[in-house]
Amino acid sequence: MSRLLVPGSLRLRFLLAISLWVVLGIGAIWFSATGIFTKHIEASYHEELEVHVRELGRLATFGEDGELRLSRPLSDPRYEEPMSGFYWQITADGRKPLRSQSMVIGKLDEQIAHSPEILHTLEKGPSGPAITYGFTRPAPGGGDIHFVIATDQSELDRLISSFTRDLTLWLVGLGALLLATGLAIINFGLYPLDRLSQAIGRLRHGDAYELEGEYPVEIAPLVADLNAYVHQNAEMVAKSRVQAGNLAHSLRTPLAVMTDEAERLGETAAGAESSKVLLDQARAMKQQIEYQLARARFSTGQPYNARRVHLPEVAEPILRAMKRLHPDKRFLLDASQCDSVVLPLDDVDYSELLSILLDNAGKWAKREVRLEFLCDSSSSFTARVTDDGPGMSEQELSHAFEIGSRFDQEKGGSGLGLAIARDIADALGLLLELSNTPAGFAASVCFRSSEINR
Ligand SMILES: Nc1ncnc2c1ncn2[C@@H]1O[C@H](COP(=O)(O)OP(=O)(O)OP(=O)(O)O)[C@@H](O)[C@H]1O
Ligand SMILES: [Mg+2]
CATH class of the missing domain: 3.30.565.10 (Histidine kinase-like ATPase, C-terminal domain)
Structure with missing residues (x-):
């Protein structure tokens, strides 16, 4: 993991790019999926309520006593369950209102039902804000029958938030999976570079004479160039060493002749002083030559080609x-x-x-x-x-x-x-x-x- 976090490394760059890509992709999926789901669930919810209010209209009759009643309960049992969030109500002028068994307390605003067209609005219901549908139908004895059906908005919100929660969890899991596979892809893609760095390490430590191994076409030319450079460099060093040795050797004989001449010069009284200076200088030159010859013997510290x-x-x-x-x-x-x-x-x-x-x-x-x-x-x-x-x-x-x-x-x-x-x-x-x-x-x-x- 630590290799991933090295600042400026290729791995870190790829990791950041993949993370950004995954976050943007997952974010876009999340955003569009929740939007589409909300739209669809709202549409089907409204459709269902419209069906229910129509069913309510069909089932409503007047009893022998002239009071409102249903020929049978609504097909959805949630309207029977007290405070379930699903309510209906039928009201007619001068008659006792009829309400679903679920509506233990409160009442629905019959004003929503004021035309034969089915209308809907968000109203205050018995258990919080409710999506309310209603329409009217003329009563046999004059006046209107108001059919109102309502469902708590929280029901719809619950469905949407439960979908959003599931989707979020799933997408987080998917994001983690994508990141993990992204990491595997990075390692797989950069593996040849790791091998190259190991090969360079072996070359530096003297375990290899050149960069060994097969490499992908993208870096094979670079490896070939590096190997050519390594060989050229080794040849150049070897050649320079030979040349330095040759130069030092070639200077030895003229120097010996000069030393000889200087010694002979020292035998004359007039030349004693000059001879001393010449001999001193010749000694210094000889020392330098020996030194350069000795230096040319050792390997300049290049570890490759070295035996450990x-x-x-x-x-x-x-x-x-x-x-x-x-x-x-x-x-x-x-x-x-x-x-x-x-x-x-x-x-x-x-x-x-x-x-x-x-x-x-x-x-x-x-x-x-x-x-x-x-x-x-x-x-x-x-x-x-x-x-x-x-x-x-x-x-x-x-x-x-x-x-x-x-x-x-x-x-x-x-x-x-x-x-x-x-x-x-x-x-x-x-x-x-x-x-x-x-x-x-x-x-x-x-x-x-x-x-x-x-
Ligand atoms: N182990 C030692 N003990 C005491 N003096 C030393 C020791 N090693 C080096 N020296 C001193 O340092 C000087 C330089 O040593 P260096 O090895 O460079 O030259 P050298 O031994 O005189 O000649 P060369 O090694 O070139 O044959 C020596 O002449 C000596 O005076
Ligand atoms: Mg010595």
Whole structure:
């Protein structure tokens, strides 16, 4: 349901449009059905009353005593039931009026019956406003006989309101059914878009190389274009990487020649100063080339085409390599907290990042390097490399990620490791932090996402 209420979503738009359509349709049906029903029920009611007043006229006779009486009761038994709302009355000048048994109290206004034509009006009856019909007929001894028949208006109102209530309930039910089917139609219609968004999710997480699946003709061209774009993009990235690598390589030889020449120049007294400047510049250029070559190796953080990181398997080959590289140091792995985590990252990039941190720790540790995998919470994961070496001062920490920063000239290195590590972390969306802790110097890589699988 929550997906339906996302502001601006297609689902919400369709839902609003369908709701409006259903409300208008149902409203129109309600309005016209009650109007037509009221008209018809009123017409048939009036017809029935007219029939009754005619029947009353036919049944009325004079007894032997000259008084008014009916030859038989009216065919509708409701005229016999006290205060039933159905009444009749016959009056003639100088004679005792005759009234239906239902009319226990009150009387009808005989003035409604003042012509041989049947007339009707709304009058006050014995039990409230009444639809009254009447006509006159000449009495045998002179004067008029007034035939009046009346039915409570409330009877008609009751019929109409009971119909309206039933119709309203039925239409509300129909409206709910239409809305439910409307929702089902929305979901059915938008299902291919849901599949598309899942396919994009798989592509983003590196589970697929392109948008997979069959799509309806309306969106199939879009999917084909997107796939073409994804492939083109991957090819472009790969090509650019090769070109960057080629460029860096092609600069190496001229640079070596220039360095050679500068060194030779430095052997002469006049050229010593210039040689120093040239050598410094050549060193800076060499550093940049190495840096760009290293950068070209990692995958720019694009998750598609990536193989995912399975922990701690990814760490084991790196640790074996580090033990060979720094044989006098102990490398320990602690993955007890999360022994089967899968991260939606490129494992080559992640391994490169861990290698840089473990190599530094191996270089500066006194005896021991510890690699820990910590699952802080369901959406946060940290890899921490701790060594028992001297660590860095605050001043060094603030420059540690700069290209070429080296604070210990005794150990070999080009000062590029941490700069590259920072680039990889940024590209993968990871947080890389260095700190001096009571347990030693620590480099932590933190990953925050709801996409961590355990
Ligand atoms: N674990 C550590 N303990 C103490 N100092 C460190 C540690 N890691 C890095 N450093 C300091 O930070 C500097 C920069 O490290 P970085 O990895 O960038 O370069 P590098 O190790 O000197 O050379 P490279 O990694 O390019 O071979 C190092 O020269 C060192 O002075
Ligand atoms: Mg290093």
